[in-house]
Amino acid sequence: MSALMMQRQIDALNQIAPRSDADLKDISLQKLRAALGNARRALLPPPEVLVKVRRIRRTKQNAAYYAENADKVREWGGVYRTANAEKIKERKAAYCAENKEKVKARMAAWRTENKEKVKADRAAYYAANRDKALERVAAYLAANPEVRAAYRTANADKIREMKAAYRAENADKIKEREAAWRAANPDKMRAQEHTRRARKRGAEGKFTAEDISTIRAAQKDKCAMCKTKLKGRGHRDHIVPLAKGGSNWPANIQLLCGPCNCSKGAKDPIAFARTHGRLL
Ligand SMILES: [Zn+2]
Numbered sequence: 001m002s003a004l005m006m007q008r009q010i011d012a013l014n015q016i017a018p019r020s021d022a023d024l025k026d027i028s029l030q031k032l033r034a035a036l037g038n039a040r041r042a043l044l045p046p047p048e049v050l051v052k053v054r055r056i057r058r059t060k061q062n063a064a065y066y067a068e069n070a071d072k073v074r075e076w077g078g079v080y081r082t083a084n085a086e087k088i089k090e091r092k093a094a095y096c097a098e099n100k101e102k103v104k105a106r107m108a109a110w111r112t113e114n115k116e117k118v119k120a121d122r123a124a125y126y127a128a129n130r131d132k133a134l135e136r137v138a139a140y141l142a143a144n145p146e147v148r149a150a151y152r153t154a155n156a157d158k159i160r161e162m163k164a165a166y167r168a169e170n171a172d173k174i175k176e177r178e179a180a181w182r183a184a185n186p187d188k189m190r191a192q193e194h195t196r197r198a199r200k201r202g203a204e205g206k207f208t209a210e211d212i213s214t215i216r217a218a219q220k221d222k223c224a225m226c227k228t229k230l231k232g233r234g235h236r237d238h239i240v241p242l243a244k245g246g247s248n249w250p251a252n253i254q255l256l257c258g259p260c261n262c263s264k265g266a267k268d269p270i271a272f273a274r275t276h277g278r279l280l
Helices: 003-016 021-026 029-043 047-068 070-083 085-098 100-113 115-128 130-143 145-154 156-169 171-184 186-201 209-218 258-264 269-275
Strands: 235-238 253-256
Touching (some): 003 029, 070 085, 085 100, 115 130, 156 171, 186 209, 186 235, 209 253, 235 258, 253 258
Antiparallel strands (some): 235 253
């Protein structure tokens, strides 16, 4: 017993010690013992401190036990978790629901403290699930076109630079790809070529391969002049020539057979039609 504790007990005994004849008459050994017990308990730390002390002691004991029996403890934990998976899940969900803000704050704090790990985890996940991630992004952008549009507007300069850099680095690849596309899409190519030439002449409007399909169907795939079967071919002709102020809109386009197209040139459409016996 420490000197301090001894002194305290002496003080406690002094407090309950009989001080007068009346006290002595009243005292019994049992009473004295009970009083001494009370005095001792009074010297103990308050109960909440005792609980803490006991907890720390137990934690230390537990830690020592875990250290010695790590495998066993892990195995037990696994058995327990497997047997009580549902219960654990429910308990976790209930805890999270009740402590939403706390959980959120804790997670945010953890992420702030473990930035590198978060970054590495994300990169690893992305590497392992690249296709899935790209699919998800594509689906999101398809469902939210305004997001992509806003990004493009906000980063127009950056995008232009990136595109230019890509074109510079992949000139050969691009040329190849374009040649392949042109070979695979002669209709679209011709439509584009017409538009380009019309633009050069200052004509307004444009038509697409789809427009040509519509026009061809309207002409029943026959030359607009001589009614020769075009068999999916024919020349795209400006009804009012561009040179005479015609537009490049689909309404000014017709399909002609080769001979008709060659003989028409840039003649006035009405005069040309009349030379073919047609009156417009
Ligand atoms: Zn013809």
